[in-house]
Amino acid sequence: xxxxxxxxxxxxxxxxxxxxxxxxxxxxxxxxxxxxxxxxxxxxxxxxxxxxxxxxxxxxxxxxxxxxxxxxxxxxxxxxxxxxxxxxxxxxxxxxxxxxxxxxxxxxxxxxxxxxxxxxxxxxxxxxxxxxxxxxxxxxxxxxxxxxxxxxxxxxxxxxxxxxxxxxxxxxxxxxxxxxxxxxxxxxxxxxxxxxxxxxxxxxxxxxxxxxxxxxxxx
Ligand SMILES: [Zn+2]
Numbered sequence: 001x002x003x004x005x006x007x008x009x010x011x012x013x014x015x016x017x018x019x020x021x022x023x024x025x026x027x028x029x030x031x032x033x034x035x036x037x038x039x040x041x042x043x044x045x046x047x048x049x050x051x052x053x054x055x056x057x058x059x060x061x062x063x064x065x066x067x068x069x070x071x072x073x074x075x076x077x078x079x080x081x082x083x084x085x086x087x088x089x090x091x092x093x094x095x096x097x098x099x100x101x102x103x104x105x106x107x108x109x110x111x112x113x114x115x116x117x118x119x120x121x122x123x124x125x126x127x128x129x130x131x132x133x134x135x136x137x138x139x140x141x142x143x144x145x146x147x148x149x150x151x152x153x154x155x156x157x158x159x160x161x162x163x164x165x166x167x168x169x170x171x172x173x174x175x176x177x178x179x180x181x182x183x184x185x186x187x188x189x190x191x192x193x194x195x196x197x198x199x200x201x202x203x204x205x206x207x208x209x210x211x212x213x214x215x216x217x218x219x
Pocket of ligand 1: 041042119120
């Protein structure tokens with residue numbers, strides 16, 4: 001009887017141990033089965049905004065790689081519109097338009113659940129600063145996603161601007177997949193410019209973006 005009792009106790013703890021493991025895994029892989037297209041803005045001859053410390057296209061790539069890793073670590077399948085310093089254009093006439101057209105085609109034909117475009121803002125006046133999420137009203141889900149990502153960012157980071165409807169920019173009005181454009185700060189503002197180059201700050205930014213995405217899917 002004592003041996004039976006001991007066996008039951010061992011089995012009970014084994015069960016509790018295994019169950020908590022399963023629970024932890026379910027929490028960890030919160031984006032399991034989801035597919036994302038991460039879109040690092042610009043690339044190649046198109047540098048985007050330029051500062052004395054870095055070019056926008058390079059920071060977009062760094063942040064997009066970190067974002068892709070964070071999504072992947074939470075169980076998602078992730079694609080990138082570019083994975084190096086190049087643009088997608090195959091035309092010599094209107095390279096910019098063709099680059100954007102090819103990004104749209106990739107994302108729309110992917111059957112992914114979401115796209116996230118990463119850019120950095122710039123202004124002639126150095127006073128403008130802050131992270132800002134833009135959405136296109138082509139899909140009603142986009143506004144909710146923008147709100148949830150902004151919420152998540154602003155609850156853990158200072159200097160987050162209110163989310164905003166984008167101005168009918170070619171690429172975003174053509175995308176049939178839910179998503180947003182995130183401007184990760186102003187390259188033209190010394191405070192934003194310094195912060196975005198810090199590894200730890202980049203990690204916090206990316207984690208909060210993904211926390212907002214998680215809330216969207218749990219909504
Ligand atoms: Zn840009």
